[in-house]
Amino acid sequence: MGVRGLQGFVGSTCPHICTVVNFKELAERHRNKHPGGTPTIVVDAMCCLRYWYTPESWICGGQWREYFSALRDFVKTFTAVGIKLVFFFDGTVEQGKRDEWVRRRLKNSREISRVFHYIKSHKEQPGRNMFFIPSGLAIFTRFALKTLGQETLCSLQEADYEVASYGLQNNCLGVLGEDTDYLIYDTCPYFSIGDLCLESLSTVMLCREKLCESLNISLADLPLLACLLGNDIIPEGMFESFRYKCLSSYTSVKENFDKKGNIILAVADHISKVLRLHQGEKKLEEMLPLGPNKALFYKGVASYLLPGQISPWFFQKPKGLITLDKQVVSMNSDPESEQEVPMCTDPESKQGVPMCTDPESKQGVPMCTDPESKQGVPMCIDPESKQGVPICIDPETKQGVPMCIDPESKQGVHSKSKQEVPMCTHTEIKQKLRLGADPEFELEAPMCTDPAVKQQDLMNMEPEVKQVTMVSDPEILKVARAQHVQAESYLVYNIMSSGEIECSNTLEDALDQALPSQAFVYRPVRQRVYSLLLGDGRDGTSTCPTVKEWFVYSGNPLRHPDLVRPLQMNIPGGTPNLKSLWLNQEPGIQGRRLDALLGCFDLSSSREELQAVENPFKALCCLLIYLFVQVDTLCLEDLHAFIAQALCLQGKSAVQLADLQLDYIDPRAVQLGSLLVRGLTTLVLVNSACGFPWRMSDFMPWNVFDGKLFHQKYLQAEKGYTVEALVEQNRSRLTKFHTLKSVVCKACVKENRRIISRQLWRSHQPGRWGRQGSGSHRTSSGYSRAGQGQHWRDQGPGNRQYEPDHWRRHSSSSGWSN
Numbered sequence: 116m117g118v119r120g121l122q123g124f125v126g127s128t129c130p131h132i133c134t135v136v137n138f139k140e141l142a143e144r145h146r147n148k149h150p151g152g153t154p155t156i157v158v159d160a161m162c163c164l165r166y167w168y169t170p171e172s173w174i175c176g177g178q179w180r181e182y183f184s185a186l187r188d189f190v191k192t193f194t195a196v197g198i199k200l201v202f203f204f205d206g207t208v209e210q211g212k213r214d215e216w217v218r219r220r221l222k223n224s225r226e227i228s229r230v231f232h233y234i235k236s237h238k239e240q241p242g243r244n245m246f247f248i249p250s251g252l253a254i255f256t257r258f259a260l261k262t263l264g265q266e267t268l269c270s271l272q273e274a275d276y277e278v279a280s281y282g283l284q285n286n287c288l289g290v291l292g293e294d295t296d297y298l299i300y301d302t303c304p305y306f307s308i309g310d311l312c313l314e315s316l317s318t319v320m321l322c323r324e325k326l327c328e329s330l331n332i333s334l335a336d337l338p339l340l341a342c343l344l345g346n347d348i349i350p351e352g353m354f355e356s357f358r359y360k361c362l363s364s365y366t367s368v369k370e371n372f373d374k375k376g377n378i379i380l381a382v383a384d385h386i387s388k389v390l391r392l393h394q395g396e397k398k399l400e401e402m403l404p405l406g407p408n409k410a411l412f413y414k415g416v417a418s419y420l421l422p423g424q425i426s427p428w429f430f431q432k433p434k435g436l437i438t439l440d441k442q443v444v445s446m447n448s449d450p451e452s453e454q455e456v457p458m459c460t461d462p463e464s465k466q467g468v469p470m471c472t473d474p475e476s477k478q479g480v481p482m483c484t485d486p487e488s489k490q491g492v493p494m495c496i497d498p499e500s501k502q503g504v505p506i507c508i509d510p511e512t513k514q515g516v517p518m519c520i521d522p523e524s525k526q527g528v529h530s531k532s533k534q535e536v537p538m539c540t541h542t543e544i545k546q547k548l549r550l551g552a553d554p555e556f557e558l559e560a561p562m563c564t565d566p567a568v569k570q571q572d573l574m575n576m577e578p579e580v581k582q583v584t585m586v587s588d589p590e591i592l593k594v595a596r597a598q599h600v601q602a603e604s605y606l607v608y609n610i611m612s613s614g615e616i617e618c619s620n621t622l623e624d625a626l627d628q629a630l631p632s633q634a635f636v637y638r639p640v641r642q643r644v645y646s647l648l649l650g651d652g653r654d655g656t657s658t659c660p661t662v663k664e665w666f667v668y669s670g671n672p673l674r675h676p677d678l679v680r681p682l683q684m685n686i687p688g689g690t691p692n693l694k695s696l697w698l699n700q701e702p703g704i705q706g707r708r709l710d711a712l713l714g715c716f717d718l719s720s721s722r723e724e725l726q727a728v729e730n731p732f733k734a735l736c737c738l739l740i741y742l743f744v745q746v747d748t749l750c751l752e753d754l755h756a757f758i759a760q761a762l763c764l765q766g767k768s769a770v771q772l773a774d775l776q777l778d779y780i781d782p783r784a785v786q787l788g789s790l791l792v793r794g795l796t797t798l799v800l801v802n803s804a805c806g807f808p809w810r811m812s813d814f815m816p817w818n819v820f821d822g823k824l825f826h827q828k829y830l831q832a833e834k835g836y837t838v839e840a841l842v843e844q845n846r847s848r849l850t851k852f853h854t855l856k857s858v859v860c861k862a863c864v865k866e867n868r869r870i871i872s873r874q875l876w877r878s879h880q881p882g883r884w885g886r887q888g889s890g891s892h893r894t895s896s897g898y899s900r901a902g903q904g905q906h907w908r909d910q911g912p913g914n915r916q917y918e919p920d921h922w923r924r925h926s927s928s929s930g931w932s933n
Contacts, residue, residue, distance in 0.1 A: 117295030119345040120375040125295075125321065128376040132325040136306070138316040139196045141288055146197070149286070155199040156306070157282045159275060159292030160260075160267075163308045164252050166293075170773065174230070174240040174622070174780060175822030176788025177249030183259050183817040184769040190263050192313050198288070202260050203278045204253060206269035206599060207609060208617055208665075211414065215347045216617070216665075217673040223247070223620040224667060231624045231782055238779040250621045250633075250789045251796045255816055257602040258799075262812070269602040273418070275300075280421050289320070296346065298323050299337045299419050330383035335427050338419035339390075343382050343403075348415040357404055361385040399428055585614040585649055585660060591693050604803035605796065610648050610662060615676065617665035622789040625669035629748045630786050632668035633793040636745050640797055642682035643715040644804045647690065649681060686714035696806035708808035715801045716741045721862040731813040732855055735761055738794045738814075740862040743870055750873040752832040753787060758855050759832075759841035760825040762848045767824070775823050777830065784829040788822045795820065835874075 125132060142154040169185045170178035193200055208216050226247065233241045260267045270277045275292075279300035282290045289304035290297050297305040298321055310319040327334055343358070345351030358378050365381035390402050400409050416426055586592055592611060599608035609616050621633050641664075649660045663676035684690050691707050709726075713719050718740055728736050739757055743749050764772075798814045812818060828841055842848035860870055 117297075117346065118299060118341045119351045120379060121295040121298065121341075121344065123373075124376050124379050125298075125326070127373065128379075129326060129329045132322045132329065133319045134322060135317055136320045138193070138198060138288070138306075138318070142196055142198050145288055152286070153199045154197060155201060155285060155287045156193070156289060156291050157278050157285070157287050157303075158200055158202045158308075159278045159290065159294060159297075160202045160204050160256060161253060161274060162292035162294050164248055164256065165246070166308045166311070167256070168248060168252065172240065172823045173246060173249055174234070174785055175777075175826040176622075176785070176792050176820065177252065177816060177822045178772060179255070179816035180764070180767070180821060181769045181773050182252075186256070186259050187263055189313065190260070190265060192316065196316065200265055201281065201287075202257075202265055202267045203274050203281070204257055204267070204269050204602060205274040206271055207273075207613075209273050211411075211418075212273070212347045213665075214350070220620055220667050220673060224625075224669075227620060227622060228625055230622070231626070231785075234780050234782045234785065238781075240780055247620075247622065249792065249822070251792045251816070254605055254796050254799060258811060258815055259817070261602060262815075267602045269599055271596075271600065276418065276421075283421055291318075296341070296419075297321075298326060299341045300421060301334050301337075301419075301424060302421060330380065331387045332383050336383075336386050336391075338416045338426060339386060339428050340379075340383055341419065342412055342415040343386075344379060346415065348418060349408075349412065353408055354404070358382055394427060584612045586611045588693070591697065594697050598803065605799045607648065607800065607803045610645065614649075614660060615663040615665070618667065618793075620667045621793055623669065623786050624782055627783065627786060630783070630790070631746060633790050634664075634666035634668040636742070636790065637793065637797045638664075638679065639682060639717070639745075640715050640741070640801060642679060643684045643717070644801060645679070646681035646684050647711060647715065647804055648693065684711075684714045685717065685719065686710050687719060690714070704806075705808055708806040711805040712801055712808050713737070715805070718862065720865050721858075724858045724862060728855065728858055729851075730810070731818045732761060732851075734798055734809055734814040735819045736855055736858050738791070738798060739859050742790070742794060743859065743863050744866045744868050747868075749870070751870050752873050753829070754856065754859060754870055755838065755841055756784075756825060756828040756832045757791065758852055758859075759828045759838075759848075760821060761819050762842055762851055762855075763828070763845075764819070764821050764824055766845075767821075772821055772824060775827060777823060777826055779830070781826070781830065781833075784826050787829070788820075788825055791820060791825075792816060833873075 138156070145152065145154040167186060167189060168182055170181040172178050190200065226245065230241055230245055230247060233245065257267050257269065268277075275294055275296050278290055278292070279297065279302040281287070282303040283301075287303045289306045290302065291306045291308050291311070293308050301323075305321050305323070307319045307321065312318065323334065323337065327337065330340070332340065342349045343354050345353065358381070361381040361384070362378050365377070365384055367380070367384070393402055399405065399412070403412075405412050413429070416428060420426060584592060586595075592608075595604070595608040595611050598604040606616050618634065623632055624630070641662075645660070645662050649662070659680050661678045661680055664679050665673060665676050667673070687710060688707075691711060695704065696708055696711060709722070710719065713722055713725070716737060718725070718737060721737075721740060725733055725737055735757075739754065743754065795814045795816055798809075799811065802809055802811065802814075831841060838852060839849060842852050863870055
C-alpha cells in the first residue's frame with residue numbers, strides 16, 4: 116500500500132524522520148492546549164487488522180473469541196488515558212485502484228497455494244511469515260468495535276482519503292495506520308500501528324516535514340513525488356525510465372544507500388532543481404513525459420488534495436474565481452488568510468482549511484485545473500463510483516454537464532449514452548435517519564453520514580447534483596447510505612448504488628476437487644438479494660439489472676467481473692418491497708422480514724422448525740441447512756463437528772480456547788472452517804437487506820464459531836468419537852445437539868438430501884472420496900456458467916452474463932442423495 120519504496124527509504128535512508136512518542140503524554144498536552152476537548156485518534160482499521168489479530172492460530176478459520184478479547188483490550192488501553200478512537204473501514208474499491216486490487220488478490224492466491232502445500236507436507240500451521248488473515252476479519256471487526264461502543268465508520272470513497280480528511284478537520288491527535296500515503300497527505304501527524312507498544316502506549320511518529328527537509332522539497336511537492344514514484348493509482352512502471360533518467364543525472368548519489376533510496380533522492384532532486392524553475396509557467400505535461408497518461412497523472416496528484424487544498428503544480432488561472440453550484444471557490448490562496456503549516460513536532464497544531472463541499476458526497480471537492488484550457492475544472496465526486504467526475508461544458512447550453520464514466524472503457528461519455536444496466540437518478544435527502552437498523556449496535560455517536568460535516572451545514576447546502584444509481588427511490592437510498600456509513604450493513608449500498616461488489620481471498624485449496632469455492636456456494640443467495648434490492652425484471656416494467664461481482668476463486672484471472680443477474684425469490688405472499696421491509700413499523704412486519712431472509716436461502720419450508728431453535732443457534736442452523744443442501748460432499752461427521760463446536764464454545768473462555776492443542780492440521784477442515792465463516796458474512800448481507808429480522812449478534816463468529824475448536828471436533832469425528840465425547844460428556848449439550856441435528860437433517864430431507872456418514876460412503880464408493888463428479892455442488896442458483904450438470908471446477912471465469920431460469924439442482928452421481 117502507499118508509495119512505492121517510501122517505507123523502505125524512511126527506514127534505511129531517513130530514520131531521523133521517525134520519532135518515538137507516547138500517546139498518554141500527547142493526550143495530556145492536547146487537553147492543556149484545548150480545555151474541554153477530547154484527544155482523538157482516527158484509525159485506519161484496514162491497516163491495523165494484522166496488528167490486532169494476535170491469536171497464535173489463524174489457519175483454522177479464526178480464533179474469534181480470542182480476537183474479540185484482544186480488540187477489547189486495545190480499546191480499553193486508549194480509553195483509560197482519555198483518548199477517543201474513531202475507526203474507518205474501506206467501503207468500496209475505487210475504479211482507479213481496481214487493477215491494484217486485482218494484483219494483490221492474485222498475489223494472495225499464490226500465497227494461499229503455498230500455505231496448502233505446506234499443510235499437506237507438514238500437517239501443521241505454517242509460521243507467521245506465511246500468515247494470512249482469517250476470512251471475514253474486516254467485516255466482523257466493524258461489528259466487534261461497534262459492540263464495544265466505538266465510533267465505527269465505513270467509507271464512501273477511498274478510506275485513506277476520508278481518514279486524512281477527518282483527522283485534519285477534527286483537530287485529531289493524529290492518524291494511526293501503516294500506509295505511506297499518510298506521509299503524503301497534508302493532514303494531522305501520522306503514527307505507526309506496527310511500532311505501537313500497547314503496554315506503554317508508545318509508537319513511532321513519522322514526520323512529513325522532516326521528510327521534505329531531507330529531500331529539499333515542500334509539503335505541496337509530496338503528491339507529485341508520490342505519483343512519480345508510483346502508488347495505488349499510478350503503476351510503478353509508468354515512469355520507470357523517467358526515474359532512471361533522473362538517477363543518471365543525479366550528482367549526489369550516496370554509495371551507502373540502496374538503489375531505491377537513491378532513486379527517491381534523484382526524483383526529489385529533479386523536482387526541486389528542474390521542475391520548480393518552471394512551476395506556474397509550464398504545464399506538467401510540458402515538463403514530464405506524461406504522454407497518454409496525462410489524465411491519470413493529474414488524477415493521481417489530485418487524489419491527495421484534501422478539502423480546501425490546492426496544488427501549485429496545477430497550472431492555475433491567476434486570481435481567478437470559478438463557480439460550482441452557486442458557490443464561489445477561489446483558485447488562489449490569500450496570503451493574509453493562510454495559516455501556519457502544522458509541524459509534526461507539535462501534534463496538536465492543525466491547519467484551518469476552508470471547505471468547498473460537494474453536498475452529495477459530503478466531501479470537499481478538489482479543484483483540478485484543465486491543462487489545456489488553463490481553467491479550473493471542478494471535480495464532481497460521484498458517490499457511487501467514488502471517482503472524481505469532471506464537469507464538462509455543453510457548447511450549446513453553456514452549462515456544466517457531469518460526465519458519466521463508462522465502466523468498461525473507463526472513458527467519460529455523455530450521460531445520455533446507453534448503459535448495459537438500466538440506471539436511474541436520485542437526489543439524496545439530507546436529514547437524520549435511524550430506521551431499520553439493528554438496535555443492538557446503536558451508539559450515542561452522531562448520526563450524520565459524514566462526521567466531518569456538521570448537521571447544520573448539511574441543511575444549508577444547495578440542491579445536489581443528481582447522480583446515477585441502480586435504484587431510483589431516494590428515501591430507500593438514504594437509508595442504505597446511512598447504514599453503510601455507520602457500518603451497520605454489508606454490501607447493500609454498494610449493490611444499490613454502483614451495482615458492483617467484491618470479495619477478497621478465502622483459504623481454499625485450489626487442488627481440492629470435492630469442495631466448491633465459497634464464491635459459487637453462496638452466489639444463489641446473493642442473486643436473490645439482488646432480486647430483493649434491485650428487482651428481477653419479471654414485472655415487465657424494467658430490464659433485469661446486472662451486478663458485477665469481483666470474487667476471488669480458483670481459475671479466475673479477474674480480468675473482468677462476473678456479470679450476475681438476480682434470481683427470482685419464492686416467498687409466501689410474494690416478495691415484499693424495500694419500503695415495507697425497511698421503514699414499516701407495523702405489527703407483523705418482523706415476520707415478513709424473516710420470510711424474506713429465509714426466501715434468500717430458499718428455506719421457506721423450514722420456517723417453523725427454525726423458529727423453534729433457540730438463539731444463537733437459529734442462524735447457524737439456517738446456514739448449515741443451506742450448506743448441506745448445496746454441497747453433496749459434506750457428510751454426517753462434518754455436521755457433527757459444526758454443531759458440537761458451536762455448543763461447546765458457549766462454555767469456554769478466550770484463555771481456554773487459546774490453550775487448545777491440535778494433533779495435526781487437516782487441509783479439508785481448514786477449507787470447511789473458511790466456508791462456514793464466509794457463510795456468516797453472507798448472513799450479514801441478507802439480514803441487512805431484509806431489514807434485520809435477526810440480531811446481528813446471533814451470527815457474529817465469536818458467538819457461534821471457533822476455528823481451532825471446530826478443527827478439534829472435526830478430527831475427533833473423523834476418528835469415530837461418539838456424540839457424547841464430541842460434546843464433552845455434557846448432558847445438556849447432548850440434548851441440544853440432537854435437537855439441532857434433527858432440525859438440519861429434516862430440512863435437508865425436504866430438499867431430497869439425505870446426510871450420511873463418510874464411512875458408509877467409503878464402503879459404497881471405494882477410492883472415489885474427494886474426487887466427485889457433477890453432483891458435488893448442487894447449484895440452486897438456476898444459472899450455470901456452462902450448462903446443466905457441469906462440475907463447478909469447470910465453470911470458467913469471464914464476464915458473460917448469467918441468466919436465471921427454473922430452480923434446478925444437479926442430480927448427484929455420488930449416491931449421497933435420494
